[in-house]
Amino acid sequence: MKTGLKIVTIGGGSSYSPELIEGFIKRSETLPVRELWLVDIEAGKEKLDIITDLAKRMVRRVNANIEIHSTLNRREALKNADFVTTQFRVGQLDARKKDEIIPAKYGILGQETNGPGGMFKALRTIPVLIDIIHDCQELCPDAWIISFTNPAGLNAEAVLRYTGWKKFIGLCNSPTVIVHRIGRLMNLDPKQLRVDFAGLNHMVFGLHTYYQGQDISKQVIDALAAYNDGKTYEERFDTLPYTPAFLHELNCIPSPYLRYYFYKDIMLQHAIKEAENGCCRAQVVKRIEQELFANYADPALDVKPKELEQRGGAYYSDAACSLIDSIYNDRGDIQVVNTLNNGGCASFAADEVVEISSVITKEGPRPITVGRLPDQVEGLCRHIKSFEKLTAKAAIEGNRETALFALTMNPLVQDEALAKALLEELMEAHREYLPQFYK
Template sequence: MVKKPLKIVTIGGGSSYTPELIEGFIKRFDSLPAGEIWLVDIPAGEEKLQIVGSLAQRMVEKAGHPIHIHLTTNRREALKDADFVTTQFRVGLLDARAKDERIPLKYGVIGQETNGPGGLLKGLRTIPVILDIIKDMEELCPDAWLINFTNPAGMVTEAVLRHSSWKKVVGLCNVPVGMKMGIAKLLDVSPEKVFIDFAGLNHMVFGLDVYVDGTSVLKEVIEKLADPDKSLTMKNIADLGWEPEFIRALGFLPCPYHRYYYQTEKMLEEEKKAAEENGTRAEVVKALEKELFELYKDPELGEKPKQLEKRGGAYYSDAACSLINSIYNDSRDIQPVNTKNNGAIASIPFDSAVEINCVITKEGPKPIAIGDLPVPVRGLVQQIKSFERIAAEAAVSKDYHKALLAMTINPLVPSDTKAKEILDEMLDAHGLTDFLKPHQKEDMIKK
């Protein structure tokens, strides 16, 4: 039976990550017939959209597949009758990320795009946009799946589940895939042989067990991670080894982002040093993207360039395209995604978003129950879930006090006084005047 060509829409199509995604669709064309791929961006990103779009067209032409690439700044035009919608945008672009990273450092607090104050402010900017996209989808493509890669992915998924009626949403992250690949390299085995029991939240996920060919090798992996020269990390996170006795005591596989919580002082010093010497990660990425887009302009380039790996998007296409492929084909394989808990993790509310292994079906992800999280990790995960829920409420209600509460309960922010100072400066820096307290709005009107 000939399968109907799919219409796939990518919002944030001018991203430097897009060639990863296009490569993923090309590789899976036989099982995932992408007939149309619409790359959407805002007018301010149109130049990058044209550059990336031209590369995407060359890539599909080189592959010889009948995939039609469309470029537009008209989101509604793109969404009409879409089958899958992927989101990978950044509200405020990299300049906003730089503020999220630099401002907290002034107060001796971690500055990072998805953790701590930076994660909160990114959520406050992003969630209203995602909910606006959903309003368009309800009208224009009510049967489509929303595959969200936009950070903070867990908080965004939480907001969609709680503050919209949209059910067909899956949050996605390349961290679990990166962890699996890293473990395979650590053990010198093929990645296909490795299976990890993932459970937790986005950027707060743990590997509760690790298997090779069905046999648990968790203790062996923990011992390898106890060697300071053998760690798992990402391009955007300092490669600090774990304290051997701590990682043995923990007994589970942490994700790279756990360094912000378990090695806060060291990570803060690394961030300060990096910001002084080379700039924040946003500023480094800005320079890297300039190089990438110069490469993308080359009319002879017809494939994803090797340099894209430095951007931090490794395995992005594998995560996104594997998920879409499995939903479309009702594959019923197991993948870690962000979805509604539905009781899979007893320690987290039933209707909250969690990152967990799921069986992927045409009806969406079916989370695999693990019961309670182990006591050593349960409290931290619950605290971050409280932060995500209150932050999502703040983003939807534009309530300053909820935003302050979210900032204060985040474990990376050391006091309520400092939380208020950081929040006030960051809201001002991003021009989020809707969150100003009543007397502040009155002062602005008078001015």
């Protein structure tokens, strides 16, 4: 008889893994993790070995009863797993660099989860996720799959639409980051804040905000507008980079990623300049990771280093581990996840994946009812959802025509001739990871 949980992390050599391990350690009283299997591929073996040794030191430091295993054999790890988490990047950071640099040549914004970059990340990733689902159907048919792999919403759309596997949840730390920012801005305890989110991954909106049961939505918008008033774009960039007039008219908390659409030209100029200077985000992250792994390899290190937050990993463990804890313990609390809409947001069909505040139960997420998105953003979100569905279809079928149409209608492209040239160059650049298009 099992006495604890077996959790498998695919992409175990990720720099994010210490966040996850810390989260399991913190929840040891309510989440009895007994086996943690870290899985990676041959190209990630060196990082996997470093993370595995650090994980063992972290567990040993607090005498946690968690066995740490690592392997390059995914099927070996998956047998009888209770939860599977994914956090992998097909083609590693070199592929992300191509996603950013190549579109910039065409005057198009290339970003990890938006535009051509997000599309090609999905085209590379979805077939791998489908293979993982097939293994899970055979080896751990009752497991929940919690996917932190980007683009989280588009990946979930593909899995839930095409595989028949229902126990799949896409997850992002952005809503958690937004809640903490609001708490700092208004000097309120983020644990007492509740924000009702709805939309799509990296295009989600805080529709209503409550503090200790009181609706403070207007006060939050006023505070955001006041904070941004009089500041230059650069000064606003690290928070929510919108003008007071924009925020008041929007009348809800925007995703930071909205800037790629409403500040498109400014963001494009940033991207072009970064590409020319050899400091696109992929290159920056690569340097951060080199420093992180040098730190992780220190045999004296037995805690998650503070520097990990520079990688974008802030609150990752809170999001991932809280979700696993709530499913396992049937908590019925509210968390923001990527799941089937099922009537939660009236702007989407029941069978479309949305990022939405949901009640978390042992049967999975139950989206709360939030009505329609504001007119100000509903059209953009519907546009992006159509793009996501076409991209998922192209990834599954290996259909270039569908991929071309998807890229052409993307809000950051919308030019068939340009899309065709860009598609062909990106296809060839990523050929090794797109076998479905080269049958």
